[in-house]
Amino acid sequence: MLNRLGKQTLLFRNRPKVVGSYSVVGPKEGRGNFGKFFDKILEDDLFGEKSYEAAESKMLKLAITEAINNAKINKDEIDALFAGDLMNQIISSSFAARKLDIPYLGLFGACSTMAESLIMGSCYVDGGFARYAACATGSHFSSAEKQFRFPLELGTQRPPTSQWTVTGTGCTILGNTSTSNIYIENATIGKVVDWNVTDANNMGAAMAPAAMSTLKAHLDDTGRTPEDYDLILTGDLGKLGSEILMDLMEYNGYKIGNNYNDCGQMIFSNTQKTFMGGSGCGCGASILNSYIYSRMRNNELKSVLFIATGALMSTVSSQQGNSIPSIAHAVSIKIEGSK
Amino acid sequence: MNELERNERYNAYVEAKMPKTKPWPSLFHAFWVGGLICCLGELIKDLCLYFFPYMTTQDAATWSLVALIILAALFTGLGIFDRIGAYAGAGTIIPITGFSNSIASPAVEFKREGLVFGLMSKMFIIAGPVIVSGVVASIVVGIIYLFI
Numbered sequence: 476m477l478n479r480l481g482k483q484t485l486l487f488r489n490r491p492k493v494v495g496s497y498s499v500v501g502p503k504e505g506r507g508n509f510g511k512f513f514d515k516i517l518e519d520d521l522f523g524e525k526s527y528e529a530a531e532s533k534m535l536k537l538a539i540t541e542a543i544n545n546a547k548i549n550k551d552e553i554d555a556l557f558a559g560d561l562m563n564q565i566i567s568s569s570f571a572a573r574k575l576d577i578p579y580l581g582l583f584g585a586c587s588t589m590a591e592s593l594i595m596g597s598c599y600v601d602g603g604f605a606r607y608a609a610c611a612t613g614s615h616f617s618s619a620e621k622q623f624r625f626p627l628e629l630g631t632q633r634p635p636t637s638q639w640t641v642t643g644t645g646c647t648i649l650g651n652t653s654t655s656n657i658y659i660e661n662a663t664i665g666k667v668v669d670w671n672v673t674d675a676n677n678m679g680a681a682m683a684p685a686a687m688s689t690l691k692a693h694l695d696d697t698g699r700t701p702e703d704y705d706l707i708l709t710g711d712l713g714k715l716g717s718e719i720l721m722d723l724m725e726y727n728g729y730k731i732g733n734n735y736n737d738c739g740q741m742i743f744s745n746t747q748k749t750f751m752g753g754s755g756c757g758c759g760a761s762i763l764n765s766y767i768y769s770r771m772r773n774n775e776l777k778s779v780l781f782i783a784t785g786a787l788m789s790t791v792s793s794q795q796g797n798s799i800p801s802i803a804h805a806v807s808i809k810i811e812g813s814k
Numbered sequence: 815m816n817e818l819e820r821n822e823r824y825n826a827y828v829e830a831k832m833p834k835t836k837p838w839p840s841l842f843h844a845f846w847v848g849g850l851i852c853c854l855g856e857l858i859k860d861l862c863l864y865f866f867p868y869m870t871t872q873d874a875a876t877w878s879l880v881a882l883i884i885l886a887a888l889f890t891g892l893g894i895f896d897r898i899g900a901y902a903g904a905g906t907i908i909p910i911t912g913f914s915n916s917i918a919s920p921a922v923e924f925k926r927e928g929l930v931f932g933l934m935s936k937m938f939i940i941a942g943p944v945i946v947s948g949v950v951a952s953i954v955v956g957i958i959y960l961f962i
C-alpha cells in the first residue's frame with residue numbers, strides 16, 4: 476500500500492506527533508507582533524559570538540537543545556536531525572550539529588526548509604526509522620545581508636518591495652508517542668516553479684507561483700477546499716507575495732482570504748519599516764514553533780496548512796541574469812479529534 | 815496560453831501591482847541632506863582659509879574633502895551613516911561621503927575574515943567599479959585631449 480495521495484502528497488498513517496518545540500529570535504523580532512510568544516528573545520543579535528554566522532549557528536543549536544528539553548526526552552532518543560539554513564554550504568546547521576552528537580542530514584530548501592525538515596522528520600518517524608526526529612532551521616538578518624546583499628553599514632535605500640530577513644531559529648521535535656495531540660497528517664512536496672521573475676528584491680512575486688502550485692496540488696490530491704483548514708499559513712511571501720497568491724488562487728477558482736495569512740506579513744509591526752515584512756528560514760520557523768503550536772495546544776486552531784516557500788537562487792545566478800526558481804512545500808498539521 | 819506568454823503576463827501584472835518609490839519625498843530628502851553636506855564642506859573650506867591665511871583656495875578645498883571623508887568613515891564605524899543614507903539616498907551617496915562609506919562599510923563588515931583577504935581585499939567590492947570606471951574615463955579623456 477502506497478502512503479500517498481494523488482501526485483505530490485505523502486500520507487502519514489502513523490500520525491507523527493509534535494512533541495516539543497522551541498523558538499529563538501533577535502531583538503527586532505522580539506519587538507514585533509509576536510514578542511510574547513517566542514521562547515527566547517536575544518538582547519544582542521551577536522549572541523556573545525565573534526561573528527553573525529557563529530551567532531546564527533548558536534541560535535540554531537539552542538533551539539534544538541531546548542526543543543529536546545521541551546519534549547522532555549533524552550538527547551540520545553533523537554535518532555535523526557534534519558536542519559538547513561541560508562548560508563553557503565549550510566554552515567549554520569552543520570556547525571550546530573557538530574556539537575550535538577545526533578545523526579544529521581543537512582537540507583537546503585532556502586526559506587522552505589522548515590516545511591522540508593518537517594516532511595523529512597515525519598517520513599522518518601512515520602516509517603519507524605526514528606523514535607524521535609528533530610526538524611530545525613533558522614536565519615540571521617546580518618549574515619544574510621552580508622551573503623546576499625550589501626554590507627550592513629552601507630548607506631543605501633531598500634526598495635519598497637524588499638523584505639527583512641528574520642533573525643530567528645525554530646525547532647520541532649517529532650515522535651511517535653501519545654504525549655501530544657498535535658500531529659502531522661500529510662504533506663505535499665512542491666515542484667520547482669519559475670515564472671521568470673528576475674528581481675532579487677521582489678522575492679514575494681518570485682515565490683507566489685510556487686505557493687500557488689503546491690497549494691493547488693495539495694487541494695487536488697486531498698480533495699479538500701481551502702475552507703477545510705482553520706488557517707493556511709505561508710512562510711515568507713510578504714505583503715505583496717500574499718496578495719499575489721490570493722489573486723492567483725482566485726484565478727484558479729479558489730477563494731482564500733479569511734483563513735489565510737503569511738508569517739512574513741505578520742511578524743513585524745507596521746512601525747518597524749520592513750516594507751513587505753519578514754523573510755528567511757527563521758520567519759516561518761520561529762512563528763510555527765511558537766505562536767502556531769501554542770494556539771493549537773490551546774485548541775484555538777485545529778487544522779493548519781503550513782506552506783513554507785523558498786527562492787532557490789544564489790548571488791552568482793542573479794548576477795548572471797538568471798530568473799529566480801522557487802519552491803513551496805505544504806504540511807498539514809492537525810490536532811487529534813479534528814476532522 | 816504558452817509558458818512564455820504566461821510569464822510575460824505575470825511579470826506585467828507584478829509590475830503594475832508592486833509598490834513604487836515615491837519620487838518627490840525621496841528627492842526632497844536627498845536635496846536637503848545633500849545640500850547640508852555641501853554646506854558643511856564649504857564651511858570647512860572657509861574655516862581653513864580663515865585660520866590659515868596663507869593656504870590656497872585649492873588646498874583648502876582638498877582639506878575640506880579630507881575632513882568629509884574622515885567624518886563619513888567615522889559615522890560609518892559608529893553605525894550612524896547607514897541610517898542617514900537610508901533616509902537621504904542619493905543625498906549622501908553623491909557627495910564624497912558616499913565614496914567614503916562605500917569603502918569603510920565593507921571594511922567593517924569583512925574584518926572578521928582577516929586583515930588581508932577580509933578587510934583589505936573586500937574594501938573595494940562597492941567602490942571598485944567606481945575606481946575602474948574613473949580610471950577608464952580618464953584614459954579616454956586623456957586620449958581625446960591628446961588630439962585637440
